[in-house]
Amino acid sequence: MASKATRAVGVDIGGTGIKAGIVDLEAGELLSDRMKVPTPRGAEPDDVLTAVRTVLDRLGVADDHDVALGVAFPAIVKNGRTLSAANVSDKWIGFEAEKFFEDGLGRDIHFANDADVAGIAEVRYGAAKGVDGLVLLTTLGTGIGSAMIYNGVLVPNTELGHLQRANHKRDAEGYAAYSAMERESLSWEQWAERLQWYYDYVEFLFSPDLFIVGGGVSKHASEFLHLLDLKTPIVPAVHRNNAGIIGAAALGLAVPGAVPAVTE
Template sequence: MNHEQSVLGVDIGGSSIKFCILTRGKVGLHDTVHYENGTNPPEIRRMIVRKINEWKFVGYVGIGFPGIIEGESIIDAPNLGTDWKEYNLLGHLRKEVDCRFAIINDADAAALAMCRETGGWEDENILCLTLGTGIGSSWLKKGELEAGTEYGRIVHPDLHCSLERWASVRTLNEEQLSIHDWANRLSTILQFLETRYNPDRFILSGGISTSSDDWLQSITENVQTPVLISTYGDLTGAVGAAKLHSV
C-alpha cells in the first residue's frame, strides 16, 4: 500500500499494539495484535515490522509510545520494562523497513486525535486521559496540544499511591474489581484532577472506553466537570499517532 495521503498509526500499549490506516482523515484498515512474547524492544519492533510488511505499507508511520520521549529516543517506559530506557526504536525500524517514522507519547497522540472532536471548544482547556495499563494525560489548551504531562504518576495525598495505581485498567483486572468499584475509583481521580487543574472538560479514551455505557453515568454523577468519551474509542491513540505527520 503506497498512497501519498495514507498514514499508518501505531499505538503501543501495555497489552497489545493497535494499528490503523488513516486516509484523508478517515480510518480504514485496522487491527489489534496482543503480545505473545513479552514487551521487550526486539519483540515490539518485530510486531511493527511484520504488520507493515503484511499490509505492504510504504509511507509515513506515526507511533504512540507509553513513556517519556525526547527527540526520537525513549527515556523511560515504566509499563513496558527497563530495557526501553534510552532505546532508539525509530533508528532500528528504519534499518528494517522503507518508511518514514515519527514517535510521540501515547497520551499526546490520543489528544491529537481528539483535536477534531473539540472543534467547537477552541476557548476551552480540555484534559485528555488515556485509560489502560497506566493513565496517560495530555492537554488541549485552546485548541493547541500541550504535551509532556504525566499525571498518572502523581501520588494522591489521601490514597498514598499514584493515580494510575489506584484506577488504571491494569488495577481493575489485577484486583478483580467490579466495574462499579472501578468507576468509583476513577471518579476519585477525576475529582482530584478537577480540583488541582480546573479543566473545562475531560475526554477519556482507551480500550475500556468502548464499554462506557456500563460506567460513565456513575462518573458523571460524581464529577462536576463534563466527562466525554472519544468517538475513536480504542483506536484513539493509533489515529492520533497517524495525525502526527500532519501537525
C-alpha cells in the same frame, strides 16, 4: 516533515497490544481493518520492533515507503528518545527509540507519546475539535495516559497517570487504571469510586473545561461515566480505542493552525 498526503499508517504500541491501521487523513477514519498483535512479554526493543513489522506486513504496507508512518509509544518522548517505561522494559529509558524504529523499519517515521497522539486525533477529528480552553484526555487501559490540550495546542508529555496517592504505595494508574479493575475483579461501581477520586484530584489541580476518556474501556463508557460526579463535563473519545492509531497517522499531516505534529 509533515506532508499533504491523504492517507497514512498509524501504529499504536501499548502495554498489552500493538495495533495498526491505514487512516484517511481528511476524515480521520480507518481505511483498513485494524491489525493487532499482543505486546511481547517483557516488551524489550527488539521484540517490539518485530511485532511492529508483523502488523505492517499484515496491512501490506511494510515496504510502501510512500505512505507516511506514525508510531505512538507508551512513554515520555523527547527529541526521539523514550525517557520512561511504565508498562514496557526498562531498556527503553533513555533509549533512542525513534532512530531505532527508523533503522529497523528502513524508513522515516513520526514518533510520539501514545496519549498525546490520541489527543491529536480528538482535536483534529473528535470530541476536542473546536473546544476552547483546557481539554484533558485520559486513556484508561494498562495504565493511565494523559494529553493536555489548551486552545487546540498540545502540551506534550504530561504523565497524570503517575500522580501519587498520599500514604499509599501505588500511584494513580496502579489504583484506578482499567487493568486494576480487571486484576481485582471490581464491579463498575467499585471502579467508578476509584475514578471519582482520580478525576476529582485532576479537576482540582487543573480546572479543565473538558475531560475526554479514551482507551479500550471507552467503548463501555455507558457503564461508568454516568457514575462520576464532576464539575467538568466528561465524554468518551469519539474514536475510542482507535484514537492512538488515527493520531499517530495524523502526525504526518500538515494542517495549518492544528495541533503540532511533533512532541519535542
